[in-house]
Amino acid sequence: MYRYDTYDQTLVDERVAQFRDQMDRYLAGRLSEEEFRPLRLQNGLYIQRHAPMLRIAIPYGMLSSKQLRTLADVTRRYDRGYGHFTTRQNLQLNWPKLEDVPEILAELAKVQMHAIQTSGNCIRNTTSDQFAGIAKDEVEDPRPWCELIRQWSTLHPEFAYLPRKFKIAVTGADHDRAAIQVHDIGVRLWHNDKGELRARVLAGGGLGRTPMIGDVVREDLPWQHLLTYLEACVRVYNQFGRRDNKFKARIKILVKALGIEEYRRRVEEEWSHLKDGPQTLTQAAVEAAKAHFPEPNRREVSEAAIAAYEQLRQNDRAFARFVTNNVTDHVVPGYKAVTLSLKRREHAPGDVTADQMDAIADLADVFSFGEMRVTHEQNLVLSDVPVDEIQALWDKLQELGMANPTVGTLSDIICCPGGDYCSLANAVSIPIAQAIQERFEDLDFLYDLGPLDLNISGCMNACGHHHVGNIGILGVDKKGEEYYQVSLGGNSRDDASLGKILGPSFYREDVPTVIDKVLQVYVEQRHDDEHFLDTYRRIGIKPFKERVYA
Amino acid sequence: MHNGQPETTLIKLGQPEKDTWSLCRDEDGLPEVRPAIVPLSVWQQHIDETDLAPWLPSDTELSPALAEELTKAPLVAIDFPAFTDGRGYTLARLLRERYGFTSEIRAIGDVLVDQLFYMTRCGFDALALREDQHLDDALRALGAFSVSYQPGVDIKEAMFERRLREAT
Numbered sequence: 001m002y003r004y005d006t007y008d009q010t011l012v013d014e015r016v017a018q019f020r021d022q023m024d025r026y027l028a029g030r031l032s033e034e035e036f037r038p039l040r041l042q043n044g045l046y047i048q049r050h051a052p053m054l055r056i057a058i059p060y061g062m063l064s065s066k067q068l069r070t071l072a073d074v075t076r077r078y079d080r081g082y083g084h085f086t087t088r089q090n091l092q093l094n095w096p097k098l099e100d101v102p103e104i105l106a107e108l109a110k111v112q113m114h115a116i117q118t119s120g121n122c123i124r125n126t127t128s129d130q131f132a133g134i135a136k137d138e139v140e141d142p143r144p145w146c147e148l149i150r151q152w153s154t155l156h157p158e159f160a161y162l163p164r165k166f167k168i169a170v171t172g173a174d175h176d177r178a179a180i181q182v183h184d185i186g187v188r189l190w191h192n193d194k195g196e197l198r199a200r201v202l203a204g205g206g207l208g209r210t211p212m213i214g215d216v217v218r219e220d221l222p223w224q225h226l227l228t229y230l231e232a233c234v235r236v237y238n239q240f241g242r243r244d245n246k247f248k249a250r251i252k253i254l255v256k257a258l259g260i261e262e263y264r265r266r267v268e269e270e271w272s273h274l275k276d277g278p279q280t281l282t283q284a285a286v287e288a289a290k291a292h293f294p295e296p297n298r299r300e301v302s303e304a305a306i307a308a309y310e311q312l313r314q315n316d317r318a319f320a321r322f323v324t325n326n327v328t329d330h331v332v333p334g335y336k337a338v339t340l341s342l343k344r345r346e347h348a349p350g351d352v353t354a355d356q357m358d359a360i361a362d363l364a365d366v367f368s369f370g371e372m373r374v375t376h377e378q379n380l381v382l383s384d385v386p387v388d389e390i391q392a393l394w395d396k397l398q399e400l401g402m403a404n405p406t407v408g409t410l411s412d413i414i415c416c417p418g419g420d421y422c423s424l425a426n427a428v429s430i431p432i433a434q435a436i437q438e439r440f441e442d443l444d445f446l447y448d449l450g451p452l453d454l455n456i457s458g459c460m461n462a463c464g465h466h467h468v469g470n471i472g473i474l475g476v477d478k479k480g481e482e483y484y485q486v487s488l489g490g491n492s493r494d495d496a497s498l499g500k501i502l503g504p505s506f507y508r509e510d511v512p513t514v515i516d517k518v519l520q521v522y523v524e525q526r527h528d529d530e531h532f533l534d535t536y537r538r539i540g541i542k543p544f545k546e547r548v549y550a
Numbered sequence: 551m552h553n554g555q556p557e558t559t560l561i562k563l564g565q566p567e568k569d570t571w572s573l574c575r576d577e578d579g580l581p582e583v584r585p586a587i588v589p590l591s592v593w594q595q596h597i598d599e600t601d602l603a604p605w606l607p608s609d610t611e612l613s614p615a616l617a618e619e620l621t622k623a624p625l626v627a628i629d630f631p632a633f634t635d636g637r638g639y640t641l642a643r644l645l646r647e648r649y650g651f652t653s654e655i656r657a658i659g660d661v662l663v664d665q666l667f668y669m670t671r672c673g674f675d676a677l678a679l680r681e682d683q684h685l686d687d688a689l690r691a692l693g694a695f696s697v698s699y700q701p702g703v704d705i706k707e708a709m710f711e712r713r714l715r716e717a718t
């Protein structure tokens with residue numbers, strides 16, 4: 001993964017010193033609350049219901065075992081011994097003390113980590129495919145490109161005070177696992193029929209109050225121009241995005257108001273001046289970025305070992321389940337990627353204790369070259385496990401409680417912190433996730449249902465991505481009471497779509513039963529091999545509505 | 551109209567300097583005290599008076615015609631109505647990088663210590679600090695970073711280019 005050189009390290013160290021100075025001036029009363037706010041936000045520090053919270057960047061989800069041990073140590077010393085992996089591949093601390101934050105950032109800098117631009121109205125952490133570099137359907141490893149974007153966007157002098165936050169996601173695979181269509185900018189790397197690398201650039205997607213699917217700004221951007229083109233896209237937004245109303249300030253509103261043609265015209269006009277300028281990428285620059293992501297030193301895995309693994313899969317039902325849902329094919333024969341489930345009933349989705357972090361770091365060292373990835377579904381991935389070690393890893397994960405063989409199923413819920421932690425919430429969300437997991441814990445039933453995204457947000461800010469859940473649940477407030485609205489048909493993957501609201505909202509106690517009825521309709525009506533989304537798209541919302549409100 | 555205006559501290563090219571220009575936000579009429587920075591529309595009617603200079607609101611659309619006109623100004627000020635309004639950064643870069651403006655570009659309005667570093671990278675060479683800002687904090691903040699990833703008005707080379715150059 002990317003390793004800092006002295007320039008990267010200097011920048012992060014100077015950032016810590018700068019923030020220490022800002023914190024001192026704030027505590028001494030020389031910096032007002034209002035003036036300190038964007039400064040702390042751009043260092044990941046925001047204030048919520050119970051306490052300040054700190055969001056630590058995990059650039060495009062790549063994390064080393066050494067970094068994870070430092071995170072464990074930080075949560076023990078400065079927090080309550082656990083952290084929360086977010087849907088944007090970051091790690092959040094829920095209980096740090098305000099005045100400790102500069103010290104925490106200094107600790108993180110020692111392992112090449114920071115919290116720069118994880119919050120605030122700036123370009124945020126760039127996210128990507130958790131299977132980058134190893135996915136079978138990949139045409140280009142997105143990580144070097146993400147790193148180039150990270151550097152371009154970090155402390156960008158022109159774009160620190162955008163109208164609103166700005167999120168970029170990149171994929172280089174045929175199947176989109178990075179939700180690029182619901183990002184402010186989405187980038188898909190692809191090869192044209194001459195084998196030349198091109199970027200498709202989308203703009204104006206996003207969730208939140210006004211969910212939208214991004215439109216294509218440029219279909220076939222030659223790779224050399226990626227950074228200058230992004231600069232043009234953001235510059236047009238900086239100039240023309242609305243600043244009078246924060247609910248209308250995202251780029252999606254601008255793209256919608258101008259229309260994609262006019263937005264594109266302005267971007268292209270701007271780009272005509274930036275094109276071939278000093279940020280134009282060269283082959284040498286890209287090669288240098290790629291050199292940071294070498295193939296790990298994989299050993300030969302024998303045919304016999306692969307056969308033994310297949311045999312075990314046939315013979316051991318529990319192992320087979322784990323493999324079906326939590327093990328992903330790898331470009332290199334004999335290797336697999338293994339997803340550790342962070343969806344356990346005792347913990348909020350994405351929560352990991354310090355001891356678990358240490359244990360995971362050890363597993364990464366033993367089984368996967370000391371590296372792991374954070375997924376936007378709030379799980380962790382060990383990306384390079386030889387098949388003849390999967391059983392041993394599985395045993396260890398069972399001891400850790402992270403072998404739930406439910407990745408990608410109904411039980412693998414994406415969920416925001418909700419009313420238990422968040423002052424903006426209309427309703428709690430974690431207890432809803434837990435109630436659903438409890439109701440549908442029969443594994444046979446879960447497998448039979450197949451892949452199904454269920455996403456929960458505690459309010460319309462949509463941190464839990466409810467609009468793009470195949471089943472989405474949204475907390476709403478009606479006369480001070482907690483209610484839940486259910487939507488169907490959302491999808492963040494290929495041909496993304498936004499869910500449709502089923503009808504009037506429900507009491508909290510009724511949510512599991514409502515989900516049960518929705519599932520019954522699917523099970524009754526599906527054709528062979530149809531996933532939930534396919535059936536929904538074929539039969540529409542009506543049969544679901546009729547059953548639920550009967 | 552200049553009387554009673556609070557003293558602002560000016561940092562010019564990284565050094566504190568006595569400010570000889572007064573600032574007039576009034577659209578009607580001309581200030582008596584000169585030299586003066588006046589609203590763009592006022593300046594445009596007195597373009598040949600060398601002791602007047604324009605200030606641009608943050609929502610100015612910088613057309614080539616306007617940029618051409620501004621080359622006649624002894625300095626151009628760009629207003630930050632709030633420090634969170636980031637449009638001024640783009641305006642300054644466009645003036646410098648696209649239109650080759652070489653005279654002073656001055657930040658006025660809500661100009662605070664913690665934005666100065668970015669402002670200088672975008673081409674502001676004069677910073678009229680909001681009156682309550684501490685000069686020593688401001689001078690320190692100008693040197694907050696010794697490295698940058700992106701090219702700007704100050705450094706023309708992206709970090710990835712610099713690395714390649716130094717590696718050979």
Ligand code: HEM
Pocket residue numbers: 048085086087088092164165182183206207208209250415416417418421422423424461462463464
């Ligand atoms: C508890 C504290 C939190 C608060 C107050 C909060 C607040 C918000 C708000 C106000 C928005 C909407 C912003 C907009 O539309 O411009 C938002 C969006 C978002 N939040 Fe949170 N959030 C919190 C925690 C989280 C956590 C823990 C996650 C990850 C699990 C998360 C993930 C997201 C994502 C992915 C979006 C983007 C939706 C989009 O694309 O527009 N948030 N958050």
Ligand code: SF4
Pocket residue numbers: 416417418419422423424425426457458459460461462463464
């Ligand atoms: S969706 Fe709403 S309730 Fe949930 S974390 Fe975001 S702001 Fe809070």
